[in-house]
Amino acid sequence: MSDNKIYDFTAKTFHGLEKILASELKKIGASEIKTGRRAVSFQGNKETMYRANYEIRTALNILQKITYFKANSSEELYNKTKNINWNNYININDTFSIDKTVYSDIHKHSQFAALKTKDAIADFFTENFKKRPSVNIKNPDKKINLHISGNKCTISIDTSGDSLFKRGYRTAKGQAPLNEVLAAGIVMLSDYKDIEYFFDPMCGSGTILIEAARIFMNVPPLYGRKKFGFHKFPDYDYQLWNKVKRNADKKINKDIQIKIIGTDIDPELVKIALKNISEAGLRHHITVHNKDFLNTKFENKNGLIITNPPYDERIKSSDINKLYKETGDTLKKGYKNWSAYIFSGNLNAVKHFGLKPSQKLELYNGKIECRLIKYDIF
Numbered sequence: 374m375s376d377n378k379i380y381d382f383t384a385k386t387f388h389g390l391e392k393i394l395a396s397e398l399k400k401i402g403a404s405e406i407k408t409g410r411r412a413v414s415f416q417g418n419k420e421t422m423y424r425a426n427y428e429i430r431t432a433l434n435i436l437q438k439i440t441y442f443k444a445n446s447s448e449e450l451y452n453k454t455k456n457i458n459w460n461n462y463i464n465i466n467d468t469f470s471i472d473k474t475v476y477s478d479i480h481k482h483s484q485f486a487a488l489k490t491k492d493a494i495a496d497f498f499t500e501n502f503k504k505r506p507s508v509n510i511k512n513p514d515k516k517i518n519l520h521i522s523g524n525k526c527t528i529s530i531d532t533s534g535d536s537l538f539k540r541g542y543r544t545a546k547g548q549a550p551l552n553e554v555l556a557a558g559i560v561m562l563s564d565y566k567d568i569e570y571f572f573d574p575m576c577g578s579g580t581i582l583i584e585a586a587r588i589f590m591n592v593p594p595l596y597g598r599k600k601f602g603f604h605k606f607p608d609y610d611y612q613l614w615n616k617v618k619r620n621a622d623k624k625i626n627k628d629i630q631i632k633i634i635g636t637d638i639d640p641e642l643v644k645i646a647l648k649n650i651s652e653a654g655l656r657h658h659i660t661v662h663n664k665d666f667l668n669t670k671f672e673n674k675n676g677l678i679i680t681n682p683p684y685d686e687r688i689k690s691s692d693i694n695k696l697y698k699e700t701g702d703t704l705k706k707g708y709k710n711w712s713a714y715i716f717s718g719n720l721n722a723v724k725h726f727g728l729k730p731s732q733k734l735e736l737y738n739g740k741i742e743c744r745l746i747k748y749d750i751f
């Protein structure tokens with residue numbers, strides 16, 4: 374595609390982060406921005422697409438529209454898909470896969486609709502070139518996306534390849550790590566202006582700390598990642614990609630005043646967090662200690678807590694309610710003048726916090742309904 378040609382894109386995200394994602398897209402110069410459910414559509418050129426992949430913190434994938442049509446049967450879906458000049462998107466030696474999202478009474482079996490799409494692409498190549506690219510579900514060169522709503526079909530190509538939550542720094546995981554996109558979104562939804570301290574007292578593998586540091590320091594979210602889907606596009610512009618990277622990297626400023634601190638009660642997780650923090654190049658900017666939050670205090674400072682306490686169903690509810698109550702008590706006693714955001718999927722346990730929320734937001738962690746609750750501690 375030529376640099377100035379305008380394309381239609383869809384950025385996918387978590388339910389509850391659509392507005393933040395739209396504002397990020399506005400900042401990189403995208404146009405025709407429209408928020409949907411777990412997605413934001415926009416227009417832009419190739420540079421916008423490269424920037425969206427590298428600089429947007431709250432997108433899971435950036436899909437580029439190939440075509441849109443109506444199909445009232447699986448034959449129509451097959452025929453209209455085969456009519457696309459797939460040569461523009463997939464090389465004969467590439468592998469490909471089909472991702473699907475189907476809400477339709479006509480195309481009831483989403484797996485069958487995906488199969489018809491796969492057959493149409495394969496048959497396009499066999500009929501034109503007597504050879505066809507093969508399917509690879511785990512690690513395809515090209516990811517094709519099929520979206521059907523009723524009889525309306527949109528076929529797109531995934532410009533990100535691997536989902537954008539794969540930032541490249543997380544080599545080790547705790548038991549319940551927070552998705553990086555969700556962690557970044559939570560920090561962006563918070564009020565982090567003019568703080569001295571940023572603290573995640575139950576930091577697990579360190580995701581919130583790393584995403585927050587990257588936001589405060591203007592480090593692009595995909596800073597360490599080497600591979601994107603668009604690198605394999607036939608019109609991949611290496612010079613343009615380097616320019617996009619250089620321009621974004623120029624804005625990095627690690628010389629910030631905010632002190633970024635984490636603690637966790639589990640020494641193994643402290644090790645994991647430190648490993649990930651090193652991997653992200655932030656070893657000199659984030660401090661992590663092995664501590665029980667319930668024995669800490671940090672008064673007379675201007676600080677912000679964002680944390681994701683355990684909400685595991687495997688923990689007995691009486692224990693989890695007690696942990697939430699004691700966490701609330703610790704904040705009340707030891708963190709005067711701080712603000713705290715608690716992100717949890719245990720809607721019952723948060724009721725035991727014992728502090729009056731000043732703000733509540735509904736978010737979804739995949740299928741789990743969660744809350745981001747703000748407490749102002751006086």
Ligand SMILES: C[S@@+](CC[C@H](N)C(=O)[O-])C[C@H]1O[C@@H](n2cnc3c(N)ncnc32)[C@H](O)[C@@H]1O
Nearest residue numbers: 550551575577578580637638639665666681683
């Ligand atoms: C849901 S995990 C946090 C996951 C983290 N956000 C991540 O991305 O990896 C909750 C963490 O709280 C820690 N934790 C539980 N009770 C604690 C306490 N009293 N003090 C400090 N950490 C605690 C657990 O060890 C666990 O790592």
